[in-house]
Amino acid sequence: MKRKGISLRRVVQIFFLLLITLIAVNHTLEERGIEIPLVGSASLHAVCPFGGVVSIYQYAAAGTFTKKIHESSFILMIIVFALALAFGPVFCGWICPLGTVQEFISRIGRRLFGKRHNNFIPRAADRYLRYLRYLVLGWVIYATAVSGVLVFADYDPYYALFNFWTGEVAVSAFVILALVLLAALFVERPFCKYACPYGAVLGLFNIVRVFGIKRNTDTCINCRACDRACPMNIQVSTAGRVRDHQCISCLECSSETACPVPATVELAAGNISIKKAEV
């Protein structure tokens, strides 16, 4: 069934993009004695689930939290991990504002380059490049554990995007943000695919998640619409069940969005399937 309106995923993405933006702006206003109602004193670090991942090592090794990381990051991380165990990297596909911004820029890229968009990098090289994010993850955990500070902040495009007006952002983070936004014109979610350490962690849940992307081989007509719809270039049409570490649970490949045959590509566990809603 083709999409008729704005998808539920888009609504959720916009909600979190606005929420994180409000929290970031509130942080600046607070310093001038103004506070946005309801947002309160939430800090960007406190709502950064990646902070929780970095803190695991620090907490286990030294029994302390990394500077600027709050207990709330831990709680948020547990919620995100529980969601990932059940449904895969929902945080990436539905919540992360950096993922959302990359998707918005890629819409321009699709208009500019048509079918070539998201297909510029040769598949043979791309396959290996996608493991780069695990190198980044290893470096971030090691460097943070050794130094006790969030070293990734100096290279983090997420932090740069929501703090560019504060004067607290390192030049290196600005450069990486600019490169990511530029690359998003050519490739869907370049940061997610090649560099995001948090995406690397969440991607592993695709191997064990309870509800997965399943293709019904009996009803599939091999039109490959699911492959073309996948922003992460996953070959859904050759999988019985998608276990690729790059799946972001966006459901763009599903029968409610791309696949023309009802109940052929679904988010399912055994005989239970979940439909994607439109609003």
Ligand code: SF4
């Ligand atoms: S891979 Fe990273 S940047 Fe991309 S959506 Fe997931 S957390 Fe966000």
Ligand code: SF4
């Ligand atoms: S389109 Fe399907 S296979 Fe591709 S990332 Fe989204 S849910 Fe995963």
